[in-house]
Amino acid sequence: MTNQETHLPRPLDRGEAFFWLLDRASANNFVVIAEGEGPLPEAALKAALARAQSEHPLLTACITAHDDGQLYFEQGTDNPVALTIATAEADWRMQLAQLMVQPFALGETPLMRACRIDLGDASGWVFALVFHHSIADGRSASQLLLEILEHASGVDRPQRTRSSQPQMHAVFPPHLQGQAGEEHASELKQTKRLEFKALGKPDEFPAFSRIFGPTDPGLVSFHVATEQLTQIAERARQEKSSVNGAVGAAQLLALQAAFGDGAPKLLSQVHATDLRDTLVHPIDHSTPGAYVSMITSTQLVDGPASFWAVARGLTQDIRRQLQRGDGHQFFRLLPPPENFPPTPEGITAFADMIGKWPLSNMLSNAGRLPELHKAAKISLRHVSFALCPNPSVVVFCTASTYQGRLTVNINYEKHRLAEPVLRQIAATFEQQLQGCATL
Template sequence: MTAPPTDTTAPAGPPGGRATADGAVMRPLGPTERWYWLADQVSPYNGLARVRVRGELTADDIAAALAELQRRHPLLRAAVRPDAKGRPVFVAVPDRAAELRTGPLTDLDEQWVEELQERESGRPLDLASGPAFRAVLLSTPDGLTHDLLLVVSHVVVDASSLVSLLRECVTAVAPQGRGREPEREVLPPVEELIPRAHRTYRPAELLRTARSMVREQRRVRERAPVRIVGSERVPFAERRSGLVHRSVPAAALDALLAESRRQGTTVHGALGAALVRAAAEHAPDLFAPEDRPGPDGSMRITLGSPVDLRARLEPRVAPQEVGAFVSMLRTNVDHRPEREFWETARSITTDMRERREQSEDFCMLHISRWVVPRADKGVLRLLEAAEAANPQNLALSNFGRVDFPERDGSLRFSGVQLAASLGASCYLGAVVVTAHETANLNLNYLRRAISPETAVSVADRWHGLVMERCEAAGADGDGVAPTGRA
């Protein structure tokens, strides 16, 4: 078990309320940001990151680094409050420092998982007071090995900016690293950066979006996807996330990449095929009786895949810019027990490519603009309606290989991890990130609806299927040794 924290700090700050003279309004939230904010009102919606640091490091070092992050990124010194009409806006709260909790690091293998699952995933950030992030520093008694955890609201980060903030935090610790980066501007929300050719004031784009909605309705009519329900219906306000961690050597993932290319698909397609199969094989524990496989064992399962839009926006958005610049693509995957693995992987890749070619990722943003309310009213009814209408509550975010240094001065880094609070709408959400010669597979699950035993079994099967493909791909070379929970 994790030892209790030795120090908890939460600086006092202004109370939440309407945006008034106590803080300058930066800008209103965009539709996607509003959706995250609304969901967070009911169940915490946090991005989670971790890195292992070896070397001399103190809480004062991290506090100074967090202050430097706030200096560089205005949204990290902001609160979210309603304006006079009840619409959420970012408000500057420059005097409120990020919370930093410290504690002992007693288990070098599993403690970070327990810290994120038991202490940080389900603890909301006080967005009305700000700022929208906090940190945890766990250290061994000799002060030479540390786990640094960042918890940042999805209202202000996507995966790219979460990893960038983690990297900036540890590299800002060295005295020569502080203050090198200029203060950044507050960028507009993603909806205002959509390329002109895809703006909804163009009749062609409105038609494209309408056709996208019709195509999806037709797909559902042809064969309705099933959704995960688990063993019990958990009220939105009581939803909390669990976490199961597995890992794959980067060399194995390289073999999988080469084999995926030979098979005409992608690593994301392979990871998605393995995740869908693992879920289908656990149908009695995940799906309602009426949705479980028929005599032939077939199921249609919707897999959500977050899509990074930064390179396609106008102007392009750099990875280090804080903000939520993503959309979601939904792929209806037909699972059959006898279906060849690579056929399923190719179907995922092909479907995602076709949807992107049809600009469905931009269409999802247009739909958010139309359906997400401007104020915090009727949020529970909205979430209930969205859950009833949306068959996609299984998601896979494959972040790929990240550019994270192995050392900076006397500090050495390893074990970069990404995870997430599932918020109000997801039941199983997998996050994959590769750094420091390891691909980390983290499976987030809705607790109570899905038991820890089922989550571990699904994660083991997902990991096992991935390793089977890796080992098969490496059979003609040096081979690949399996790994598990490191």
């Protein structure tokens, strides 16, 4: 075993435990989605899923609660990945949204499910994997999705068992571990309080209701073509921003427009941030693992004329906070998981905490994904992912780029945000992003 490996059982770290608690308080599973065509028989999918379980350690793990309330990853049973075969209804995205929020029980193995939805045309389909967020993040799950599709479509590769990966917090830079890390977190907490006070409280979106209860998720999507995305990237470089900053700005301008009064708004955006490149040992995306954290940026949004100022502000602020250690310390700045035992009372206390967070919007960008192997007997149009927002998040938007095409998924909860309002936000979001290169 190398110093980058770990064995089961092992305790969930702060981030993994946070995702488990969040899923109990408000659905937090996520789904990775491939839209394609070509032969994808059920038997081949089952064989590819079984092979994935034999090669990736966390695909045979379960989560258990010990007597002291600590959550652990343990080796689970030999249950195969459940594969659902369905026919597309009026909107297959809504079918996937409903599958996404079905919870995983304590002790359940595996913490991943699969679904193939057959479309109306002769060979078109959607293939998706649903994950418990404690075992994967958007990029590592997307790479597994592509790997499974390759194996199911005739790509011949040698069997390769991956090593178990360590807890994220165990491979933080030395100054963010142990007592030094605690002292850094304490100083950072005070700094962030002063920053929050100076900025002021973000504006509350009047059309949003902070309610818990049964989850009724919704999902809408749009795409940006390769040529248009290239133009956005070039303009972003000129503006000292990034494509991610442009996507974030388009999202915030869409929210500001939905207020309906035309006034400037102070809006927060939480960015899911991949920390792999900042760890003391290299952790790649070749096997599922949760190595993401959250960084919040608050910007003054004042209509289309502010687009690139907002995009630049997001890009620079996120980079500044990442270098400062905000992403590494996010989970340490929260009350420890031990404060929320895996009981109804503990989950209620956790739900009360997140229900008091400032209202925000979320953006998670998986970046450019690898392409399917040329030997595969299928073709893919789009690869993306989706996650339902919690009660303090108006919309959870995700972005993925496959073969130069960008897919944006806008995820919402119908009890909290009415569909007509969401459709207005989605239309403005797409309009702002598609047109930003010529602003």
